[in-house]
Amino acid sequence: MPDIVLATLNARYAHASLGLRCLRANLGTLRERSLIREFIIGQKTEDIAEKILADAPQVLGLGVYIWNVVETTRLVLLLKTLRPDLVIVLGGPEVSYETQEQRIAAAADYVVTGWGEVSFAALVAQLLAGERPEPRIIAGVQPPLPALTQPYAEYTDEDVARRYLYVEASRGCPFKCEFCLSALDKTAWPFPLQPFLDDLERLYARGARQFKFVDRTFNLKVDTSLAILDFFLAKLRAAPDDPVFVHFELIPDHLPERLKTAIQQFPAGTLQFEIGIQTFDPTVQTRISRRQDNERAATNLRWLREHCTAHLHVDLIAGLPGEDMDTFARGFDTLVALAPHEIQFGILKRLRGAPIARHTADFGLQFNPEPPYNILATNVIDFATMQRLARFSRYWDLVANSGRYPRTLPRLLGERPFAHFLAFSDWLYARTGQTHALAQERLVQAVYDFLVSERGLAATEVGDDLAADYHAAGGRSRLPFEAADAALPAPRARKSGGATPTRQARHLQQG
Numbered sequence: 001m002p003d004i005v006l007a008t009l010n011a012r013y014a015h016a017s018l019g020l021r022c023l024r025a026n027l028g029t030l031r032e033r034s035l036i037r038e039f040i041i042g043q044k045t046e047d048i049a050e051k052i053l054a055d056a057p058q059v060l061g062l063g064v065y066i067w068n069v070v071e072t073t074r075l076v077l078l079l080k081t082l083r084p085d086l087v088i089v090l091g092g093p094e095v096s097y098e099t100q101e102q103r104i105a106a107a108a109d110y111v112v113t114g115w116g117e118v119s120f121a122a123l124v125a126q127l128l129a130g131e132r133p134e135p136r137i138i139a140g141v142q143p144p145l146p147a148l149t150q151p152y153a154e155y156t157d158e159d160v161a162r163r164y165l166y167v168e169a170s171r172g173c174p175f176k177c178e179f180c181l182s183a184l185d186k187t188a189w190p191f192p193l194q195p196f197l198d199d200l201e202r203l204y205a206r207g208a209r210q211f212k213f214v215d216r217t218f219n220l221k222v223d224t225s226l227a228i229l230d231f232f233l234a235k236l237r238a239a240p241d242d243p244v245f246v247h248f249e250l251i252p253d254h255l256p257e258r259l260k261t262a263i264q265q266f267p268a269g270t271l272q273f274e275i276g277i278q279t280f281d282p283t284v285q286t287r288i289s290r291r292q293d294n295e296r297a298a299t300n301l302r303w304l305r306e307h308c309t310a311h312l313h314v315d316l317i318a319g320l321p322g323e324d325m326d327t328f329a330r331g332f333d334t335l336v337a338l339a340p341h342e343i344q345f346g347i348l349k350r351l352r353g354a355p356i357a358r359h360t361a362d363f364g365l366q367f368n369p370e371p372p373y374n375i376l377a378t379n380v381i382d383f384a385t386m387q388r389l390a391r392f393s394r395y396w397d398l399v400a401n402s403g404r405y406p407r408t409l410p411r412l413l414g415e416r417p418f419a420h421f422l423a424f425s426d427w428l429y430a431r432t433g434q435t436h437a438l439a440q441e442r443l444v445q446a447v448y449d450f451l452v453s454e455r456g457l458a459a460t461e462v463g464d465d466l467a468a469d470y471h472a473a474g475g476r477s478r479l480p481f482e483a484a485d486a487a488l489p490a491p492r493a494r495k496s497g498g499a500t501p502t503r504q505a506r507h508l509q510q511g
Contacts, residue, residue, distance in 0.1 A: 001056045003128055004034035008063035008092075009041045009048070009071055016159045018166040018214065019063050019092065019116070021151035026117035030124060036154070041067060045074045053083060059127050061120060064092040064104065066351065066372050073104040080107055087127055091116045091140075093181055094371075097353025099137050114140035117148055145171065145191050152199045160208045167203075169196055169228060173216040176289040177278070178355040179317065179348060182216050183289070193224055197231055204235060204244075209499035211246045218248040222256050229262040236270060245499035247272045252297035252314075260303065268309035269500035269508050275301065275340075276315045280331035284323045288356065301338045311504045312340035318389045319348035319375035321356070321363035325385065329418040336417040341507040342401040345393040347386070348375040392425040394435040398443060403506030404473040407465035411451060424450050441477055444470050448481055473506060 004027070006020045020036050027034055035055070039048050052060060060079070064072050076088055088108040096113040099105045112119050118141040126133050155165055170190045173182035200211070211232075219225050232246050250273045263271070279285060280294055304312055314335060318328055335343055350357055350367040359365055364379030374390075377383040399405055399412070400421075414420050427450055432438065438446075448466050451457045463481040470479060471489045478488060500508065 002033055002035045003058045004030065004061065004124055005037055005052055005055050005057040005059075006034060006061045006063075007037040007039065007048075007052060008065075009039045009043070009068040009075075011041060011067050013040055014163050016155065016163040016165065017063060018151060018168070020061075021154035022117055022148075023061060023091075023120050024154050025149045025151040027121050027124065030121065030128070033128075041071055045071065045078055048075055049078045049082065052079065057086070059087045059089060059124055061089045061091065061124075062108075064090050064094045066094050066349070069094045069104060069371050073107070076104055076107045089120065089123060091120060094352060096140075097181075105137070109136065111137045112140050113137065115142045116140050118143050145189050150191075150195070150199050152203055155203065155206075155208075157206070160203065160206050164210050164212050165203060165208050166212050166214050167196075167200065168214045169193075169224060170215045170217070170220075174220070175217070175291065176355075177276075178288040178290075178358070179278070179320070179351070181351050181354055183355050184353060188215075188217050188220060190221065190224060193227060197227065200228075200231055209242070209244050210501075211244065213246070213248045216249060217251055219250050219254055219259060222259055225259060226262055229259075229266075232270075233262065233265055236267060240267070243267065243270050243499055245270055245272070245501065245504075247274065249274045249276070252277055252300055253293040255300040255303070260307070263304070263308045263310060266308065266310065269311075269498070269505065271308075271310040272313060272504060273304065273310050274313045274315070274344075277331075277335060278315060278317045279320055279323060279328075280334050281320075281323055281327045284320050284327070287321055287359070298334070298338060301340065305339050309508075311342075311507060313342045313344060314338075314340040315344045315346060317346045317348050318393070319378060319381065319386060321359035321365060321378065322380065324380040332418040333416070336413065341403070341504075343396065344401075345389075345396050347390055347393060349373050350375070388422065388426060391429050391435055392422055395425045395428060396421065398438065399447070401503070403503055403510065404440070405447070405466075405469045406472075406510040407469050408447060408451075408462070411457060411462065411465065412447065420455075423454070427454060440470070440473075440475060441479065444475070445480060448479075472509070 006023055008017050008020055010017060017038055020038070024031055024034055024036060037052060037055070062072055062076070079086055079088065089110040089112060090105060090108045091112045095102060095105055095111050099111050099113060105111050110123060112123065119138050123133065123138060152167065159165065168191065170188045172185035172188040174187045176183045232244055235244055252275045277297060278290065282294065285292055301312070301314065304310060316332060316335060350373040364377070365375060366377045368374050368376055375386065377386055400409055412420060412424060428446055429435070431446065444466055448462055451462045452459045459481070467479055467482050476488060476491070478486060
């Protein structure tokens with residue numbers, strides 16, 4: 001039986017926790033007395049507790065995040081009821097700030113805030129030696145990155161074969177965007193490059209083909225970026241029939257020519273960029289300490305869309321202090337015109353510790369007191385309107401981001417994308433009362449009815465485009481607006497074992 005269990009509740013099975021693996025890799029001689037247990041939000045708390053208690057650990061380390069804090073709190077309370085002697089140590093961003101105010105922190109024995117590798121290992125060594133050190137809340141020591149043991153050997157063969165592998169070439173962020181916890185970092189610290197490339201080589205040799213970089217600023221240091229891109233390009237050239245899929249987060253207004261040259265060499269379906277625009281409003285950008293050259297960012301997005309095959313996932317945030325519906329709509333329409341494959345329409349959240357809270361009084365920010373702490377209203381967007389925006393976000397993901405409607409989406413958006421899609425969103429919610437559990441056939445019919453009955457578009461043209469979209473995405477039913485003798489498509493071949501995720505592959509088919 002292990003003395004130490006490291007556990008967390010992931011959002012999905014496919015997400016392997018990098019944090020737990022960092023902790024285990026740095027336990028030193030105690031590593032062999034530990035194991036990792038990962039669960040998924042939505043699992044029954046009693047079942048999770050049963051599995052943990054079956055391991056009979058002396059110490060349980062739990063990773064706590066905004067998406068799992070509610071369920072993890074229930075788990076801690078249940079475990080303390082069943083086994084009061086079990087020492088529970090919490091860590092993670094959700095409990096690293098405002099710690100004293102949290103029910104979960106009061107129920108646990110210890111909390112390690114901030115970086116955990118060194119401080120968790122030291123605490124566990126004391127606990128297993130029979131000591132109960134003070135204080136209960138421990139500020140994590142931040143060591144030089146070369147002093148850390150890298151976590152990548154902790155990925156199992158099952159992880160390599162079936163899950164996203166998270167990697168980091170650097171930690172921290174030099175920017176101060178106030179909605180983000182990274183605003184509290186002093187800078188970005190790089191890991192030693194060659195040992196990191198060696199780790200990538202070992203993962204690749206084990207069969208890893210999907211790599212998700214968690215670096216906040218991948219393209220900040222171009223020489224490092226190029227070395228990493230060259231690593232993957234070499235693999236693609238050596239084995240073009242066994243491609244990788246690599247995800248990076250880019251700064252939108254920093255794309256030097258050397259980086260462009262490397263990016264252009266990646267084949268379609270192998271590269272994804274997550275790019276944070278967040279807002280195009282210069283006044284709001286200044287207010288939240290976000291430095292961004294909007295003109296250069298737009299130029300770079302346009303270049304990426306026109307001159308490379310990378311999948312572009314671009315972020316906007318609604319509800320920022322002082323940004324009203326009109327300015328957000330203009331920014332949204334600007335971004336739609338730049339044609340990224342996906343627009344992640346996010347609603348502002350008050351992450352514990354994030355500096356955005358300083359604007360609460362001046363801009364009437366009202367946040368949900370419960371996770372995920374989403375903005376409910378501001379002085380320029382009332383609660384009812386914010387609810388409309390939240391539904392817009394959900395429906396946008398189902399329709400636009402899904403890649404299922406390449407022919408129909410331009411009709412739906414027209415010349416005023418935000419206004420037209422908001423009208424569709426309002427109409428769809430009034431009709432269904434749902435934002436989830438909408439079957440694809442029902443959604444297709446709803447889009448048809450809206451475009452024909454509400455927008456007055458030609459039924460034949462709308463029906464032809466929607467039917468083509470539906471069947472191209474794998475739909476095999478005959479839709480109500482199709483002719484009774486319309487030919488149905490043959491069953492599609494099963495998806496190949498390539499590394500490109502399904503949604504990105506749909507967008508790829510559109511060109």
